Amino acid sequence: MLRYLVFWFVFRVLGRLPLPLLYGIAEIVGRLGYALAxxxxxxxxxxxxxVMPDAPKSRLRRTAKAVFRNVGYYYADLAQLPRMDLDQFFRERLIYRGIEEHIRSNVDRGRGVVMLSAHVxxxxMAGQALIPLNIPCFAVTEPVQPERLSRMLNSIRRSHGVEFxxxxxxxxxxxxxxLRDGGTVALMGDRDILGPKMxxxxxxxxxxxxxxxxEVALRTGAxxxxxxxxxxxxxLIEAVAQPPIEIERTDDLQADVRTAMLEFISRLEAQLRAEPDQWMVLEPIWDAEPREPQPAKEPEEATV
Known part of the structure; x- marks a missing residue:
C-alpha cells in the first residue's frame, strides 16, 4: 500500500508542477536513490x-550516478504525461529518425512490425512519435505489485493513444x-523477465x-x-528506428531465433557502449556477485 501511495503522490500531485521544478525534484530523488539504495x-x-570493462572507478561512479538521475527523469516524464501538450512535445521535445523508412514502410504493405527495444x-515517451504518423502501437510492460499500481501506470502510459x-x-x-493483422508491437529485449529465453x-x-x-516475429513473419x-x-527525447534485422531462414526455428538474437545483441551493445548512462536497469543482468567496492573501503562511492 505504501508503494502505491508514493507513486500516487508522484503521478497525481508532483505531475502537476512546472517542468523545471518537477525535473529538479526528480534529479534530487535520483541522487538520493544512488546514496541510499x-x-x-x-x-x-x-x-x-x-559495458565499460576498462573504465576507471571515477568514470563508473559518474555513470552510475547518471543512471539513477535518468531513472528519476523517467518517472518525471510519466508524471507529466497525462497533462502533456502533445503538439508542443512534438515540436520542442522529440526528435525521431527511421520511423518512416523502417516502420511505416512495413505497415503500409501489411507487414507486422516488432519494435524491439531496451530499457534505455x-x-x-519515444513511442509518442508514432501518434502524429498515425501508426497504431501496442506495447507490453513488466507487471508490478500491487496490481492497482500496475493498472495506474498503464493508464498513464496510454494517455495519448499508445496501448499498454x-x-x-x-x-x-x-x-x-x-502482428498477423499487420500492426506494430513494442517489446523489450534486454532483460529476462518472463517467457522464452536463451x-x-x-x-x-x-x-x-x-x-x-x-520468436513471435519469426512465427508471424513480422x-x-x-x-x-x-x-x-x-x-529532449530522441527516438531512432534502425534497419530491420534480416536473417536467412532455415527449417530450425531455434537456430533462427539465436541468429536474430545475436544480431540484436550486437546492436544493443553498440547502443550501450555509446551511452551507458541511458541504461536504466537496476537489477543484475548477469546474476553475478556485485563487484562494487563496499562503502567501508570506498566511502566516497555512496556520496551524492
Whole structure:
C-alpha cells in the first residue's frame, strides 16, 4: 500500500508542477536513490562493469550516478504525461529518425512490425512519435505489485493513444493477433523477465536473454526493427528506428531465433557502449556477485 501511495503522490500531485521544478525534484530523488539504495547501486555498478570493462572507478561512479538521475527523469516524464501538450512535445521535445523508412514502410504493405527495444532513454515517451504518423502501437510492460499500481501506470502510459498491457496470456494473444493483422508491437529485449529465453553472450559473458519477441516475429513473419531512445538533457527525447534485422531462414526455428538474437545483441551493445548512462536497469543482468567496492573501503562511492 505504501508503494502505491508514493507513486500516487508522484503521478497525481508532483505531475502537476512546472517542468523545471518537477525535473529538479526528480534529479534530487535520483541522487538520493544512488546514496541510499545499496542493492540497486551495486547492481548498476556490476552491469556497467560489463559495458565499460576498462573504465576507471571515477568514470563508473559518474555513470552510475547518471543512471539513477535518468531513472528519476523517467518517472518525471510519466508524471507529466497525462497533462502533456502533445503538439508542443512534438515540436520542442522529440526528435525521431527511421520511423518512416523502417516502420511505416512495413505497415503500409501489411507487414507486422516488432519494435524491439531496451530499457534505455524513455521508450514510453519515444513511442509518442508514432501518434502524429498515425501508426497504431501496442506495447507490453513488466507487471508490478500491487496490481492497482500496475493498472495506474498503464493508464498513464496510454494517455495519448499508445496501448499498454502487462505481460501475460492476454497480452501474448494480443501480440499474435496484432502482428498477423499487420500492426506494430513494442517489446523489450534486454532483460529476462518472463517467457522464452536463451543463454547468449552479452558483452562477452553469457547470460539469459529474452527470446519471445524474436520468436513471435519469426512465427508471424513480422519485421524486427531495433528501436532505441535516448535522453538529451532533461527534456529532449530522441527516438531512432534502425534497419530491420534480416536473417536467412532455415527449417530450425531455434537456430533462427539465436541468429536474430545475436544480431540484436550486437546492436544493443553498440547502443550501450555509446551511452551507458541511458541504461536504466537496476537489477543484475548477469546474476553475478556485485563487484562494487563496499562503502567501508570506498566511502566516497555512496556520496551524492
Amino acid at each position: 545499496p542493492g540497486p547501486r551495486r547492481n548498476v555498478w556490476d552491469n556497467l562493469r560489463h 532513454g524513455n521508450a514510453e 498491457m502487462p505481460v501475460g496470456v492476454p497480452s501474448a494473444k494480443r501480440i499474435m493477433r496484432t 543463454l547468449l553472450p552479452f558483452f562477452g559473458e553469457e547470460t539469459w536473454m529474452p527470446t519471445g519477441p524474436i 519485421a524486427i526493427v531495433p528501436s532505441f531512445s535516448s535522453r538529451r538533457g532533461r527534456y
